[in-house]
Amino acid sequence: MKQNRPLFRRFLKVHFLFIFLPPIVLIFFSAFAGFSNTGEQLNTLNLFYATLLLFGFIIVAFVILSWLFFLKLQKRLARLQEVMSSSAKNKSFPKPISVQADRMDEIDQLGSSFNWMIQQLEDSRKREYEEELLRHRLIANLSHDLRTPLTILRGHVTRLNKELISLEGQNSLTEINHMITRIGDLMDDLLTYTLLTSGKHPFEPTSTDIGRLVRASVAAWYPAFEEKEIQLDVDLPTEETFYWEADPKWMTRVMDNLFQNILRHAAEGKYANIVVDVEKELIIVVDRGPGMDNSPYERGAGIGLSTSNYMLKKMKLKADFTSNENGTRVAIGRA
Structure with a gap:
């Protein structure tokens, strides 16, 4: 299992050391120098200058470290934002971003979740495309296969029209012939709609x-x-x-x-x-x-x-x- 390394916790830890460690060292150094019998005593002015220099160094180091931290953070977030915005402009799925598995801080976890979301969307789109293709193929095959029995039925209706039958039978044959035509028209409409939605019907404005x-x-x-x-x-x-x-x-x-x-x-x-x-x-x-x-x-x-x-x-x-x-x-x- 990957070990998470919180980014902001490391940031606070480093800054804590830079802020509190030097003053503690200075206090101990001053106490040691004040009670030393063999070493040379520091006068008050030199001790003030040393303290001022140390705090100045702490402030400068704090600003530089903060600037470097947020600059690196901004670059990583900008890279992630660029991938998202480019996919929105191109109206396509974004490409996965690189993630450092050995680090796995908050930004890497966000990138890993983003990559997982892309994979799920691609799998869903692939399944949807396959289902749509199967449905279009099924409708096209059914429209083609049903024409044969309809043609046979129409042939039998035509043959029966030549026979001597009652008026009611003639009316029934006329209604059957009408329904055969109706079913054929519906099949044509269904096939046309299938071809349109699948992009196989040419559009030439x-x-x-x-x-x-x-x-x-x-x-x-x-x-x-x-x-x-x-x-x-x-x-x-x-x-x-x-x-x-x-x-x-x-x-x-x-x-x-x-x-x-x-x-x-x-x-x-x-x-x-x-x-x-x-x-x-x-x-x-x-x-x-x-x-x-x-x-x-x-x-x-x-x-x-x-x-x-x-x-x-x-x-x-x-x-x-x-x-x-x-x-x-x-x-x-x-x-």
């Missing part, structure tokens, strides 16, 4: 014409809205626009998620309003559905919304949701 991007997204989704008989009310200026430093593919994915949610959860409202506010630099999407809290697919929609929010945060944007029983309003703007 550039100056993006938002008005043009929204018009292209609305044009792509217009047949789907028309098929669901949803009245589409758009206000997309063609002569004016604004630009965001964003990834066009990510912004398109965000718009796709919003429009997909309208088809899934607000189709019964038969209305969607899409506005590009150039003056306020906002994208506004409004529907007349039952609201997010009343949607039967609220839990499933959470993955897509989490993906969109992650993308928007990465692009320094945000989406403000206002939802009630009369519909949902989403406003996308700068964070």
Whole structure:
């Protein structure tokens, strides 16, 4: 077991010797010289000068030793503080500091505790990284493996549609086909979110014409809205626009998620309003559905919304949701 050597106790011990030992020696020397019969007697003036010189030496030695002690202490603490501050600036784990095992005073004990803390943090980060990697790999494998049985189920549904079955059976097959599509969409959302959070989805920000991007997204989704008989009310200026430093593919994915949610959860409202506010630099999407809290697919929609929010945060944007029983309003703007 390492023997601790208290730093301040040594400091006090050395200073105690310098302060009290010389006067004691002087007292004994004076007593010896005063009662000596053979030695030459010191006169009072010489004794005063010797005492003054001795106390002057004690004061000078005390100041020098104190200065050297605190200078050495300041250097050791500054070295420890430099390691901590450099890690904070670089946003990385600090490197362990050197510790003298044979000395192990208070500063070395502090450094040893600091090194132990770094080791624990590194071990924790390593375990977290391995668990995150395992979770991402598991989700990716599950998303891939589940596609095969879903494809087989869809094939059987298609085959049964060609058979002569009752109206109730036809409705059941239609619902099964709808749920297969729903599960496939959820798997796509989950896989996309996993790729995003693991850094495997490329992020390429550039100056993006938002008005043009929204018009292209609305044009792509217009047949789907028309098929669901949803009245589409758009206000997309063609002569004016604004630009965001964003990834066009990510912004398109965000718009796709919003429009997909309208088809899934607000189709019964038969209305969607899409506005590009150039003056306020906002994208506004409004529907007349039952609201997010009343949607039967609220839990499933959470993955897509989490993906969109992650993308928007990465692009320094945000989406403000206002939802009630009369519909949902989403406003996308700068964070």
